[in-house]
Amino acid sequence: MAQYFEVHPENPQPRLLKQAVALLQRGEVVAVPTDSSYALTCRLDDKDAVDHLRRIRQVDDKHHLTLLCRDLSELANYARVDNRQYRLLKAATPGAYTFLLEATKEVPRRVSHPQRKTIGLRVPAHRALEELLALHGQPLLATTLIPPGESEPMNDAQEIRARFEKQIAGVIDAGACPSQPTTVVDLTPMGSGDEPLLVREGRGPLAALGLG
Template sequence: MAKYFDVHPENPQQRTISGVADLIRSGSLVAYPTDSCFALGCHLGNRDGLSRIRTLRDLDDRHHFTLVCESFAQLGRFVHLDNDVFRAIKASTPGPYTFILRATSEVPKQLLHPKKTVGVRIPDHVVTQALLAELGEPLLSSTLLLPGEDEPLTQGWEIKERLDHVVDAVVDSGDCGTQPTTVIDFSSDEAEIVRRGAGDTARFE
């Protein structure tokens, strides 16, 4: 049975955030809110958590997992950025964007796309930022979009009800939107909009 954490959306309770972070460090798979919609998250090196996300979402090995980062400095450890890409991403973060970039050696091999790329993003969400600050490292994440469904789950109580024996914890801080992130692929010479979601794409057209 999944643990349920009710977190204040503007002033997250530190004790609760610390408890969630401890669960993640111990190998738990957590459903948590972001600035676009709910996501599934686990510790960066959690192979079992990665496998559980693949199974839950029915993902193949060509899916881009996302490293959800607290800051731009943290993001820069895991992906290669040239000057133009640096400026474009810097101008759009924090926000509801996922960027696909060439991965550095800091990214565990089991997370890599066959093209040696990985997704990264910095969310504009108080609770997510508090959790990332407590962890001190990125969350390995994927949108909580179940197979055969067109929209992600957006209500914490519904996630608890439907995934009670599939995830280990649900973090609920109220509404967090229904659209997944906009995904921009910067791994080749020009930006490619892979998915149009919650973020404005004008700067990448």
């Protein structure tokens, strides 16, 4: 049965988050709240955990997974970012956006897009998740918690535990999340002087990106 960590949304208890981090470091998958919807997370450098994450969501290697980063400096370790891209990122983070960027060598090939060599990255604005990332000490690989065969993300921690308790090791409950996925923007065209490409309009407002 998945462990259940009920934390305060603004002042999450470090003791409980450390227990969740211990699960992640053992190669487990943990459901976490974000500023858009709940997500499934695991360690970036654990192949078995990444494979398990994909099996739960029933997605293949062409499905973009996302790196949850603490800040822009950490993001820049895993993606190639030029000055134009950085200015846009700075204006929109932290927030409910996922940015597609060219992955650096710090990203294992198995988690980047096989043809494009890109990775989704985001800096979430959610207190409990921010603290979890700080305690973990490195980004987490994530995917929106959308059950197989469905189109809407889950946002109730108790329902997530009941549905996935035999597939995941833990659930962090910091209250309900918005049931809307992130806005996804492909920044790779900017590298050749073109404009960013809106892939999916979601919770993050387009005005902050100059795309409204």
